[in-house]
Amino acid sequence: MNSLEDSLIQKIEKTTKSGKPKGSLRLGLGDDAALWAPRLGYEIVLTCDWFLEGTHFLRNTRPDSVGWKCLARALSDVAAMGGAPKCFLLSLALPRSYTGRWLGQFLAGLRRASRRFDCQLVGGDTTRRDRILINVMVLGEVRAGEALLRSGAKAGDLIFVSGRLGEAECGWSSLLRGRNASLRNSRSVRKHLYPDPRLALGQWLAKNRIAASMMDLSDGLSSDLPRLCAASGVGALIDSGKIPSAKPAESRHLTAANRLALALNGGDDYELLFTVRPGEARRVPPRFQGIPLTCIGEVTRKRLVQVVQANGQKKSLIPGGWDPFRG
Amino acid sequence: MNSLEDSLIQKIEKTTKSGKPKGSLRLGLGDDAALWAPRLGYEIVLTCDWFLEGTHFLRNTRPDSVGWKCLARALSDVAAMGGAPKCFLLSLALPRSYTGRWLGQFLAGLRRASRRFDCQLVGGDTTRRDRILINVMVLGEVRAGEALLRSGAKAGDLIFVSGRLGEAECGWSSLLRGRNASLRNSRSVRKHLYPDPRLALGQWLAKNRIAASMMDLSDGLSSDLPRLCAASGVGALIDSGKIPSAKPAESRHLTAANRLALALNGGDDYELLFTVRPGEARRVPPRFQGIPLTCIGEVTRKRLVQVVQANGQKKSLIPGGWDPFRG
Numbered sequence: 001m002n003s004l005e006d007s008l009i010q011k012i013e014k015t016t017k018s019g020k021p022k023g024s025l026r027l028g029l030g031d032d033a034a035l036w037a038p039r040l041g042y043e044i045v046l047t048c049d050w051f052l053e054g055t056h057f058l059r060n061t062r063p064d065s066v067g068w069k070c071l072a073r074a075l076s077d078v079a080a081m082g083g084a085p086k087c088f089l090l091s092l093a094l095p096r097s098y099t100g101r102w103l104g105q106f107l108a109g110l111r112r113a114s115r116r117f118d119c120q121l122v123g124g125d126t127t128r129r130d131r132i133l134i135n136v137m138v139l140g141e142v143r144a145g146e147a148l149l150r151s152g153a154k155a156g157d158l159i160f161v162s163g164r165l166g167e168a169e170c171g172w173s174s175l176l177r178g179r180n181a182s183l184r185n186s187r188s189v190r191k192h193l194y195p196d197p198r199l200a201l202g203q204w205l206a207k208n209r210i211a212a213s214m215m216d217l218s219d220g221l222s223s224d225l226p227r228l229c230a231a232s233g234v235g236a237l238i239d240s241g242k243i244p245s246a247k248p249a250e251s252r253h254l255t256a257a258n259r260l261a262l263a264l265n266g267g268d269d270y271e272l273l274f275t276v277r278p279g280e281a282r283r284v285p286p287r288f289q290g291i292p293l294t295c296i297g298e299v300t301r302k303r304l305v306q307v308v309q310a311n312g313q314k315k316s317l318i319p320g321g322w323d324p325f326r327g
Numbered sequence: 328m329n330s331l332e333d334s335l336i337q338k339i340e341k342t343t344k345s346g347k348p349k350g351s352l353r354l355g356l357g358d359d360a361a362l363w364a365p366r367l368g369y370e371i372v373l374t375c376d377w378f379l380e381g382t383h384f385l386r387n388t389r390p391d392s393v394g395w396k397c398l399a400r401a402l403s404d405v406a407a408m409g410g411a412p413k414c415f416l417l418s419l420a421l422p423r424s425y426t427g428r429w430l431g432q433f434l435a436g437l438r439r440a441s442r443r444f445d446c447q448l449v450g451g452d453t454t455r456r457d458r459i460l461i462n463v464m465v466l467g468e469v470r471a472g473e474a475l476l477r478s479g480a481k482a483g484d485l486i487f488v489s490g491r492l493g494e495a496e497c498g499w500s501s502l503l504r505g506r507n508a509s510l511r512n513s514r515s516v517r518k519h520l521y522p523d524p525r526l527a528l529g530q531w532l533a534k535n536r537i538a539a540s541m542m543d544l545s546d547g548l549s550s551d552l553p554r555l556c557a558a559s560g561v562g563a564l565i566d567s568g569k570i571p572s573a574k575p576a577e578s579r580h581l582t583a584a585n586r587l588a589l590a591l592n593g594g595d596d597y598e599l600l601f602t603v604r605p606g607e608a609r610r611v612p613p614r615f616q617g618i619p620l621t622c623i624g625e626v627t628r629k630r631l632v633q634v635v636q637a638n639g640q641k642k643s644l645i646p647g648g649w650d651p652f653r654g
Contacts, residue, residue, distance in 0.1 A: 032407035032542050034373040035474055038365030046361040048416045048464055050452050055420075080359035089375045091462050093382075125377050125462075135418050135452075135462040137375055147362055215359055
C-alpha cells in the first residue's frame with residue numbers, strides 16, 4: 001500500500017543506512033525529523049547548498065559524481081569554519097525515469113562521500129520534478145570558540161590558500177574537449193568530479209589557533225577574497241606571481257595567462273583561503289597532508305583588493321568568478 | 328564591487344535580520360555557515376522541505392503566502408516531534424526578474440512567520456533559476472527523551488487528530504473557483520495560504536507525556552495514517568462518522584461525501600495525528616487553544632488500516648493523498 005514516494009525513500013534508506021543511529025544521532029531517516037544530541041562544549045555548524053541540473057551540473061554528468069559532489073561541496077563550508085561534519089539532510093527532486101538506475105548510481109557516490117567524510121544521512125525530502133534538483137544541508141560540530149570566521153582578518157595578516165587554484169575548472173574544460181582517456185582521468189578532472197573538501201586542514205588550523213580568518217573558495221579567488229575582506233573591514237594585496245595555478249601538465253590547452261585567469265576566477269575548487277597573524281606564519285608548513293599551502297599576499301588597512309601584476313603594477317581585483325545572476 | 332548574488336543576500340539579510348545573534352545563536356547570516364550553541368539536556372530536531380513553483384505553489388500565488396508557507400510547513404515537522412523551532416536556513420532560486428518586488432513581498436511573509444513562530448533565519452544559499460525553487464531547513468529543540476515518534480503507537484491506543492481535515496484543500500478549491508471576495512478571505516482559504524503549524528499543541532502533548540506517537544498531516548490522513556501504523560508495526564480502525572471535516576459554510580460547493588473524501592485525502596492541513604494510551608485519554612481536552620481535538624478510532628494489533636463506513640461496513644483505507652510520483 002506504499003506510494004511511489006515512500007518506496008523511493010525506502011530505496012534511499014536501504015542504500016545509505018548504516019544500521020542503528022550511532023554516536024550523537026538519536027533518530028535518523030523515516031520520521032518527521034531527525035534527532036541529534038549535541039555534545040557539551042561544542043557548537044553546531046549549519047550550512048546548505050543548492051546543486052541543480054543545468055546550473056551546477058549537466059544531465060549527462062556521471063551520477064556517482066553528482067552524488068559525491070552534492071555532499072562534498074556542502075562539507076567545504078563546514079571545513080571553512082574549522083568544523084567536523086556529523087550528519088546531513090538530502091532534498092532530492094527527480095524525473096520519474098531517474099528513480100531507477102540513475103538514482104542507484106547517485107546514491108552509490110553519495111554513500112562513498114558519506115563514509116569518506118564520516119557524515120551520516122539522517123533525513124530529507126523527495127519529490128518529482130522534470131529537472132534534477134538537489135539541496136544538501138549539513139550539521140557539523142566545532143569546539144565552542146574555535147570556529148574560524150570570515151570576519152577575523154586584520155591589516156598585516158598574511159593571506160594563504162591551500163592547493164592549486166583553477167584546477168577544477170581546468171578539469172571541467174578538459175572534460176568538455178577531451179576524448180582522450182588519460183585526460184579524462186587526470187587529477188584536475190577528478191578534482192572537478194570528486195572534490196575533496198579540506199576538512200582535516202580546516203580543523204587543524206582552527207584547533208591550533210593558527211588562522212585568524214577563513215573561508216572556502218567555491219566561486220573563485222577574485223569573488224571570494226573581496227567577501228572575506230568585506231566581512232573583516234580590510235583590504236588585500238596579492239601577488240599574481242605567487243598564486244598557485246594548475247600544473248602545465250594538467251592544462252596543456254591553456255596559455256600561462258589563461259592559467260592565471262583560471263586561478264583567479266575559476267570556481268568549484270573547494271580549497272581554503274585563510275589569513276594568519278605575521279607572528280604565527282612560521283607555524284604554517286609548506287604542505288599539509290600533501291596539499292601545498294601558499295602565501296599569496298597580505299591584508300591591508302586600505303579597503304582595496306588589489307593584485308600586483310608581473311610588470312610590478314597594482315591592479316584592482318575584479319570579481320570574475322561564478323555569479324549565477326550575471327549574464 | 329558586489330555581485331548581484333551578494334546584493335540579493337544583503338537584501339535578504341536586511342529584511343529578515345533582527346540585530347545581533349540572540350539566544351543560542353552564535354553566528355547568523357553572512358559567513359560560510361551558521362553557528363548554534365546547543366542547550367544542555369536538549370536534543371536537536373532537524374528537518375527540511377521542498378516548496379517548488381509548479382509542484383507546491385503557482386507563480387501567481389501571493390508572494391507573501393509563499394514566504395509564510397515555506398517556513399510554516401517545515402515547522403509542522405518540528406511540531407510533529409513535540410519540538411520548539413529555533414532557527415532556519417533558506418535556499419532560494421529565482422528568475423532574475425523576481426529579485427525585486429516579488430522578493431520583497433516574499434521576504435515580508437517569511438519575516439512574519441519567522442517572528443510569529445520565533446524561528447530566526449541564520450543562513451542559506453541563493454542562485455538564479457527559471458522557476459522559483461525553495462528549500463527550508465529548520466533546527467528545533469526538544470528536551471532529551473521527550474520527542475514523540477511515529478513508532479510509539481501500540482494496539483489499543485486511541486487515535487486523535489487536531490483541527491478539521493480537508494480544510495486547506497477546500498480553501499484551495501475555493502480560491503480556484505471563487506471570484507467572491509468573502510470566499511477569498513474565508514477560514515479555509517487562509518488555512519491554505521497561511522497554515523498555522525500546531526507547535527504549542529505538539530509541545531504540550533510531548534512535555535506532559537500525553538501522546539504515545541505523533542506525526543503531522545501534510546499529505547492527507549489516508550496517506551499519513553498508514554505511515555504511522557507502518558512505523559509502529561500496528562494497524563488502525565477509524566470511524567468515518569467521527570472524522571472532523573470542513574464546516575459546510577466553508578465548503579458550500581461540496582457534497583457531504585466530497586467533504587469526507589477531502590477530509591481523508593486532502594493535503595496541506597498541517598494538523599497533528601497522535602495516539603494516546605487508553606488510560607491517558609481523559610487527559611485530552613476537547614479543544615486546545617481553540618483547536619478541536621477529536622478521537623477518530625483506535626490502533627489495532629492486526630496490521631490493516633480500515634475505515635468503518637456510514638453503513639457499518641469496514642473498508643481498507645486507500646492512500647489517496649498527495650503523492651508527487653503518482654499520475
